[in-house]
Amino acid sequence: MRKLFISALIIFWAVQLSNAQLIDEKKYNLMPWPNEITPGEGNFIIKKDFTVSILENGTQRLYQATTRFIRRLSGRSGVFFEEGFPNRKKDSSSFKIRIKREGKLKLLEDESYGITVHKNGIVLEAETDIGAIRGLETILQLLESNGDHFYIPSVTIVDSPRFPWRGLMIDVARHYQPVEVLKRNLDAMAAVKLNVFHWHLTDDQGFRVESKSHPKLHELGSDNQYYTHNQISEIVQYASDRGIRVIPEFDVPGHATAMLTAYPELGSKDTIYQIERYAGVFDPTLDPTNEKTYQVLEDLFSEMALLFPDKYFHIGGDENEGKHWNENTKIIEFKKKHGYKTNHDLQTYFNLRIQKILQKLGKKLVGWEEIMTPEMPTTAVIHSWRGVNEGLSPGASLIQAAKKGHHSILSTGYYIDRMNNVKDHYLVDPIPDPSNVTPQEQQLILGGEVTMWGELVTPLTLDSRIWPRTAAIAERFWSPRSVTDIAYMRKRLSVISFRLEELGITHLKNRDVILRNIANGFDIQALIELTKVCQPLKMYTRNKGGIEYKSYSPFTLFADACTTDAPDAYRFKNLVNAYVLDPKESKRTVIALLNSWVQNHGDLQSIKNRTPLTNDILKLSFALKEMSVFFLKMIKQEGVSKLDHATFIKLIEEAKQPHADVELVLNESFEKLFKHLKKNEL
């Protein structure tokens, strides 16, 4: 994956700038940031005579990707191209693409590419069509405009990924996500050069695949929300067309309630199983001492092996607490007989049986970190996920796996369903401290996966949880380790974010859909303003204990319209920081913002009696208004009195109260501002 194809790249420019300098200039809105980028002089202007040639070795995948590229370029720029499709003529086209061969959808395939843009044309070269597809996305990201034209600035780029496994996991078990939701997310993945779609297909809350060998699995385990074989093939093909591998996950032996709803006889407890409606870790577990368990899994995996061509196959293996094992005398007997001291030993036995089934099918096993025991062959890939929240050092298992000789991938730190701000994920590196790991061990660390767990997301909101933060994490997986400038990341991310709309991603537009529903058709501007300073409660506070929300609860609430990185909270933070340093410059803006929050609360009142949905929201707005009124007075009098201390303490306590599963994210700024004003005690 670190190879680079630069054969025919011609460097036109004398002046070369280092990456660091370019980052200082904040010149390009590229994400992930490329390996090498060299600005040239002049611009390639997008005009209606724009044409694209795919030279030797063009593939169907590349032809289609290039056609989509042309549509997107035309859609963005509004230019009416005379030619709507790529051609195979050699010389006349303004944009020439050249590849050496068709890429394979496999680990370590070459994804490198090189781009030269000069004012008369563009050349894109790559070893494989997959590399070329990565390059097409870079060219689209380079597009700029002024009052006269859209253009691509002259530039030379030489690029290849840092890690070969750059994934996004989507959990479709807790909430089903229709085919089109996955397709648009595959498009977005390709836009930021992710290359693995990890499809979490089964869990306690649903078994989401049609099984022809054991149809009860989807008939009884899915509430009729599952993917047919045809749909799976459609998704796999769609991913392949974008150079994305698809890794299915069938989570066993725990997280198996939906399977056991269909086949209770495979369970470790003699009970009635029902599809789980709550979130959490549950007891239903496959019986590892029952030969029928392996029979069914072998049938199922044989069937699935044909549907999912990728070499890797994820078996989950996480969070089995073995409660039902401890309650089953037959299983206790079995452990005793085989000398297994712990449930972990027994699970290892199970895993090794599964491993053999997969081996027969020509598949490599991937599992969450719990599968890593001394007996597990090093051909198994270890998926590291636990961290501080589980009382462990982040990524510990990743390093441990590499030291044992396993390939490994990291998800600790990339749990975007926790609703942390983007910077919390962006700085997590798959190799936290390279000095801890030998270069050989580093080679075993394949990359990482963003994990989108599905307890609190529906098709309406999924995109706004994944995007845009996943683009920043994708940069971590692709770009040089040194690319870590948070401010520049934020600037680029804001552009990448709205561009994702062209692929159908709904993260921006569905906010207003939710708010229109809440406002019952009335004006939503005041609600919009409030979303800009609010964030949904961070996981897993929103659904404490997993029992506030069922899988069929409404996810059309104010919390679902809010996202991380609340923009006005960020703006206010910067303003307060400036104010604290020197009030003169920012005073007017601070006052204007505080006034706007007072005004906004007034506006919100107008929908108050039309729907009960705004009652809790008004509490947030009221707290914000009260705090704003307080600070307007304090700023006016340029200091605080003793009496004001008590008032502030009361107000900040109110402002810290979550309502409607949402919290105001201004409190740190309020405290900072108060501390500053306090210095000047009246």
Add this chain to the structure above:
Amino acid sequence: MRKLFISALIIFWAVQLSNAQLIDEKKYNLMPWPNEITPGEGNFIIKKDFTVSILENGTQRLYQATTRFIRRLSGRSGVFFEEGFPNRKKDSSSFKIRIKREGKLKLLEDESYGITVHKNGIVLEAETDIGAIRGLETILQLLESNGDHFYIPSVTIVDSPRFPWRGLMIDVARHYQPVEVLKRNLDAMAAVKLNVFHWHLTDDQGFRVESKSHPKLHELGSDNQYYTHNQISEIVQYASDRGIRVIPEFDVPGHATAMLTAYPELGSKDTIYQIERYAGVFDPTLDPTNEKTYQVLEDLFSEMALLFPDKYFHIGGDENEGKHWNENTKIIEFKKKHGYKTNHDLQTYFNLRIQKILQKLGKKLVGWEEIMTPEMPTTAVIHSWRGVNEGLSPGASLIQAAKKGHHSILSTGYYIDRMNNVKDHYLVDPIPDPSNVTPQEQQLILGGEVTMWGELVTPLTLDSRIWPRTAAIAERFWSPRSVTDIAYMRKRLSVISFRLEELGITHLKNRDVILRNIANGFDIQALIELTKVCQPLKMYTRNKGGIEYKSYSPFTLFADACTTDAPDAYRFKNLVNAYVLDPKESKRTVIALLNSWVQNHGDLQSIKNRTPLTNDILKLSFALKEMSVFFLKMIKQEGVSKLDHATFIKLIEEAKQPHADVELVLNESFEKLFKHLKKNEL
């Protein structure tokens, strides 16, 4: 279709109001308006203990529809239901559904239903599950809220459709529409009780179906944008689940360029055929004298007959001008030999051959009105489409067909791609003047179809062309003839419109997506304001002669963000009307609106130099600003001078200029206002 199932409906209320009175009260936001509605006393409050029972004879279709109903009710109200699925218990549930039998997807199936809501519960009864599904939509439309609760007002409804064929045609040939676009539109169709999806699958610009018998058709005729057999079955099933029939259309012998691209040997001219990229009526036509034509069509239709279970099969048959027939000596010979004087005679020969093929397959032929010749058996359904634009009296062929004994359906007047305002469609009745048609002939008029031609729509914009206007036309097809109050229709439509978002319809949210692209990521508020007084050029002015836009041209332009019924233009019109009657009341509002347009032009300038896409838009905005400045002065001086006449003439000419394929729709109001002010010549 006019039968009514009211067996077990119990009337609880003494007070009965007529429909006319209710319409006067403008009390319910129902659309289509039901046959009979009687308000009761009190409200049924939606609480978390809400449960639904499906009593005897429940079907899988009804179970699934009811589950969707529960999700939508929860999503709208934010109420966390304890039970997420319907049950089959008899007595305890708050909402009881009872049907007599499974409905069949066929013409004239019973769709009637009855609803009683009282404060302790709801009962929905219907002959068929399809009728019950219609009733579920009515209940959702009844939902209201105050500051405390969501509730359904006590009411009795007895309802059934006026016409049995209530269709929406979507042309997926000019622009391909992915499966999910069709699915969400099927959901929206069901929400307004439409029951026929007419799928225009082939045309000069594309052949959109996988053919296993003649794979070249989709391989060479679709640019790789076609529906697989599996996808077609998926759509047919999805429609069936919502009580919607699917009628495929294979347009022959004209509109056949895509077919001929695959099979030039079936063409009437020896030439190279290529998928058409422009809009219009083209010459390529199947050769009706070639036996292979019938062979291929028989293979194809036999294959398609299995995929589309409906009894009716649309063969197009429109707009064949026979130019290539006239140029082909073999065809001229054939006509002579058979004594066919006109190309129309020859096409009749062709149609009758096709009719026989379909008859063998157990299908009834439907065709556009051109197929109606004396020889055509009356089993063929005539689809009336031509009108004033074609120099004919609207619906003439519909009446003519009925008089000849054909079943017929009307599309004249329902061409929503022409971008007329909703009222222009709403008042078109399938039976324009009942006194012209005997009751027996009236029975032959099956209903109508909204036609959404695809020249200028992509998945991004399709919904905003179909919705919300199609909801008003759906009312025309379902409700009593007497329901024609335009103001009340508008009021109800505004609610129905935003509620469609819950089904994924993108008509509201995609406006901002387009504007964000135009604004290149900058604030779009000023662009939004401008869309509120602009409309895209009415068809077919936007794409004059069919040669401005190719099928791959950008449809991401300002015109694509604008829709019909521009809201602020409508508001301004009402304001001017009021002002003309009595300036006192409305003067302040008129001035405020004019001022806002002056201000808005200023705001728009800020993105001017960032993108060329706003250059043309600024011309519209400038004309509006100039006119606003003019009227602000006139209103202030309360009259006009001689000099102002000349200025106004110049300004109104400017304001009438279209830019960016869009026009300001304020000019009538400006003229009216000027005329009024002119009375007071200074």
